[in-house]
Amino acid sequence: MSPAPSLAASLGCAALLAAAGCRTAAPPGGVPAVVMQPDTGSRAALSRAVREALGGAPVLLADDALVTQSTLVVDRLPRRDETGLVVGGREFGRPERFDLLLTGSTCVLVREKTGERFALAGVSCAPLAAKR
Amino acid sequence: MDRFRITCGSRRAAAAALILLVASCGGGGTGGTLPESVYAAKCASPRSGIDAATGKPYPDVPGTVDDEKKWLRAWTDDLYLWYREVPSVDPAAYATPAAYFAVLKTQAVTASGKPKDRFHFTYPTAEWEALSQSGVQAGYGAQWAVLSPAPPREVVVAYIEPGSPAAAAGLARGAQVLAVDGVDLANGTDVTTLNAGLFPSTSGESHSFSILDSGAAVSRTVVLSSANVVSHPVQDAGPVAGHPTVGYMLFNDHLATAEKALFDAITSLRTAGIADLVVDMRYNGGGYLVVASQLAYMLAGPTVTSGKAFEREAFNDKHPTTDPVTGEALTPFPFVGTTVGLSEPSGTPLPYLTLSRVFVLTGPDTCSASESVINGLRGVDFQVVQVGSTTCGKPYAFYPQDNCGTTYFSIEMQGQNAKGFGDYGDGFVPGGAGAAGVPGCQVADDFGHALGDPAEALLAAAVGYMATGTCPAASVAVGHALGAAHAPARGGIAPKSPWQTNRMFRR
Numbered sequence: 001m002s003p004a005p006s007l008a009a010s011l012g013c014a015a016l017l018a019a020a021g022c023r024t025a026a027p028p029g030g031v032p033a034v035v036m037q038p039d040t041g042s043r044a045a046l047s048r049a050v051r052e053a054l055g056g057a058p059v060l061l062a063d064d065a066l067v068t069q070s071t072l073v074v075d076r077l078p079r080r081d082e083t084g085l086v087v088g089g090r091e092f093g094r095p096e097r098f099d100l101l102l103t104g105s106t107c108v109l110v111r112e113k114t115g116e117r118f119a120l121a122g123v124s125c126a127p128l129a130a131k132r
Numbered sequence: 133m134d135r136f137r138i139t140c141g142s143r144r145a146a147a148a149a150l151i152l153l154v155a156s157c158g159g160g161g162t163g164g165t166l167p168e169s170v171y172a173a174k175c176a177s178p179r180s181g182i183d184a185a186t187g188k189p190y191p192d193v194p195g196t197v198d199d200e201k202k203w204l205r206a207w208t209d210d211l212y213l214w215y216r217e218v219p220s221v222d223p224a225a226y227a228t229p230a231a232y233f234a235v236l237k238t239q240a241v242t243a244s245g246k247p248k249d250r251f252h253f254t255y256p257t258a259e260w261e262a263l264s265q266s267g268v269q270a271g272y273g274a275q276w277a278v279l280s281p282a283p284p285r286e287v288v289v290a291y292i293e294p295g296s297p298a299a300a301a302g303l304a305r306g307a308q309v310l311a312v313d314g315v316d317l318a319n320g321t322d323v324t325t326l327n328a329g330l331f332p333s334t335s336g337e338s339h340s341f342s343i344l345d346s347g348a349a350v351s352r353t354v355v356l357s358s359a360n361v362v363s364h365p366v367q368d369a370g371p372v373a374g375h376p377t378v379g380y381m382l383f384n385d386h387l388a389t390a391e392k393a394l395f396d397a398i399t400s401l402r403t404a405g406i407a408d409l410v411v412d413m414r415y416n417g418g419g420y421l422v423v424a425s426q427l428a429y430m431l432a433g434p435t436v437t438s439g440k441a442f443e444r445e446a447f448n449d450k451h452p453t454t455d456p457v458t459g460e461a462l463t464p465f466p467f468v469g470t471t472v473g474l475s476e477p478s479g480t481p482l483p484y485l486t487l488s489r490v491f492v493l494t495g496p497d498t499c500s501a502s503e504s505v506i507n508g509l510r511g512v513d514f515q516v517v518q519v520g521s522t523t524c525g526k527p528y529a530f531y532p533q534d535n536c537g538t539t540y541f542s543i544e545m546q547g548q549n550a551k552g553f554g555d556y557g558d559g560f561v562p563g564g565a566g567a568a569g570v571p572g573c574q575v576a577d578d579f580g581h582a583l584g585d586p587a588e589a590l591l592a593a594a595v596g597y598m599a600t601g602t603c604p605a606a607s608v609a610v611g612h613a614l615g616a617a618h619a620p621a622r623g624g625i626a627p628k629s630p631w632q633t634n635r636m637f638r639r
Contacts, residue, residue: 050263057184060264062362073266073388073475080417081253084278089418089500090529090547092465095266095388095474 030101032070033125042123049118072098171203175536200229214238244558260539266388267363272356274298284318306346306579332358365390368584369397379406386419391474398430412493418500429467432514433484437467442508445545489515491594499524511549518562518572519594525559573603
C-alpha cells in the first residue's frame with residue numbers, strides 16, 4: 001500500500017530537502033544573501049532548486065552564480081539557427097528571477113514571479129552586505 | 133520567457149480561441165482544413181510525464197503522423213505571416229512532419245534575390261526548453277568570426293569575453309585559428325574535430341589550437357579549456373581615445389543583464405559629456421525587444437520619444453487587432469523610459485543622452501532587436517548614421533510552438549516603426565538607396581584593430597563622417613545602389629552558441 005498523499009508529500013519533501021531544496025520546508029523572511037565558498041555540491045543544489053522551480057528543464061548556471069549578487073536571472077539557453085543567427089532575436093517576455101535570502105541559518109531561494117521558496121541544503125550563505 | 137511560456141503552456145487555450153477566430157472567419161484553412169485545435173497534440177509518439185515548460189502533464193494523445201501534418205497546415209494557414217503564399221503540396225510526399233513543415237512557407241524572394249523567409253525551422257522541444265543563467269554558455273569566451281565556412285576556411289577572433297579562458301590565454305581580436313586539435317582549419321577534412329574543438333558543448337573540455345595572433349609572424353599553440361562563461365553584453369563604454377566628445381559603446385547582446393549594463397554605460401557616457409555616440413552592434417543578434425526600446429530611449433531622450441511607438445507588431449490580415457496567441461489587443465510597443473526588472477529593479481527612470489543623432493556600427497550579425505533600434509529611431513525622425521555592412525534583415529518575430537515534441541518556428545509578425553515601416557527583409561544598408569537605405573558608409577569589418585580603437589575601420593569611418601559628412605575613400609559613398617551595397621564585406625557570421633556547430637563547417 002502506498003503512503004497517504006500527505007505523508008508521501010512529506011517524505012518526498014524530506015528527501016528533496018536532503019538533496020537540494022524544498023519549497024514547503026523553507027522558513028519565511030530573510031535578508032538578501034550570497035553564496036559562500038561555492039563548490040560542486042552547492043552548485044548542484046542550486047541548479048536542482050532552479051530546475052524544480054521551473055518545471056524540470058535543464059539549467060546551466062555560472063560557477064559563481066549568486067556569489068557576488070543575490071539575484072539570479074534565468075533565461076532560455078541562447079540558440080542559433082544554422083546560419084549562426086539568433087533563433088529568436090526579438091523576444092517580448094521576461095526572464096525568470098530568483099532572490100537568495102538568508103533566514104536564520106538557512107539559504108532560501110525565492111522565485112520572484114510566484115513567491116515560492118526553496119530551502120537550499122548544503123549551501124552556505126552570508127548576508128549580502130556582510131559579504132561586501 | 134513569459135512569452136514562450138504563454139505560447140507553449142497555453143496552447144490548448146490558444147487553440148480554443150482559434151476555434152472562435154476561425155469560426156468567426158468562416159473557416160481558416162486551405163482546402164477545407166479544420167482548425168488546428170482539432171489536430172493539436174495528436175501525436176504519432178505521444179510524450180508522457182511533465183512538460184518542463186508548463187509544469188503540467190504533456191497534452192499529447194495518441195494520433196498519427198498525418199494528424200501532425202494536418203495540425204501544421206492548419207496552424208500555418210492561421211498564423212503564418214504570408215499564409216497566402218504557402219504552396220499547396222501533398223503532405224503524403226513528406227516522410228515526417230518536420231519535412232512537411234519545411235515547405236510550408238513562402239517561396240518568394242526579396243529584391244536582392246534572397247529567400248523572403250530565411251527564418252523557418254524546427255527544434256527538438258526538449259533542447260529548446262533548456263535554460264541558462266542569463267548570458268551563460270559553455271565555451272572559451274572567444275567570439276569566433278567565421279569568414280569562410282568552406283575550404284579554404286577562415287576563422288578569426290571577433291572579440292573576447294573578459295575573464296574568460298580565452299582572455300586568460302591571451303587571445304584577442306584578429307587572432308587567426310590555423311588548426312584545431314591537429315586538424316588544419318583551412319583545408320582539413322575532419323570537420324567533426326574542427327567543430328568539436330571550436331564549439332565545445334559542455335564545460336571542462338580541453339582542445340589545442342594553433343593560433344596566429346594579429347600582427348604576429350609566428351604561430352603559437354594554445355590549449356583552451358571550456359567553462360560556463362558569462363557574457364558581458366556591454367563593453368568598453370567611454371570616450372574614444374583622442375576624441376573626448378565622442379563616445380563609443382560595444383553592445384553585443386540584448387540579454388536581460390543588458391538592462392543594467394546599458395543603464396550604467398549611458399550614465400557613464402552622460403557624465404563624460406559626450407556630444408556624439410557610436411554604438412557598436414556589429415555582432416549583436418538581438419534579444420529582448422524591451423532592451424532595444426530602452427536603448428533607443430536612452431539615445432533619443434524623452435522629448436523625441438514621448439508618446440511614440442517604438443515598434444508595432446503586425447500579424448497577417450486574419451488578425452488585424454488582436455494577438456491571436458495571447459488574445460490580447462495589439463498595442464504599439466512604446467519607447468520604454470524606465471527599468472522593467474530584467475536586471476535592475478523596476479520603475480527606475482533611465483538615464484538619457486542629449487544627442488541629435490547616433491552612429492551605429494553594423495554587420496551581417498546585426499539582427500532583429502538590433503535592427504529594431506535603428507528602425508524605431510528612424511520612425512521618430514531621430515537621425516541614425518550607419519557604418520559597416522548591411523544588417524541581417526529580420527523585421528520578424530514568432531511564437532515558437534511545440535507540437536508532439538518538436539518546436540516549430542514560423543514567421544507570424546512583422547515589426548514596424550511609428551511610421552509603419554518594416555520592410556527591411558534585405559537588411560538596412562549603409563549608404564544604400566530606397567527605404568532601407570540609411571545614411572552612412574559601407575566599410576568592411578577590420579579585424580586588424582581592437583574594437584573601440586579609433587584606428588579600427590568602422591569606428592574611424594564613423595568619426596570621420598562626424599567631422600566631414602563623407603565616407604573614407606576605401607568605402608562606399610552614401611547613395612550607392614542596393615546591389616552594390618550588398619557586395620560582401622569581410623565580415624563573417626559570428627556564431628555565439630555551440631548549437632549550430634556541426635553545420636558550421638563544411639567539407
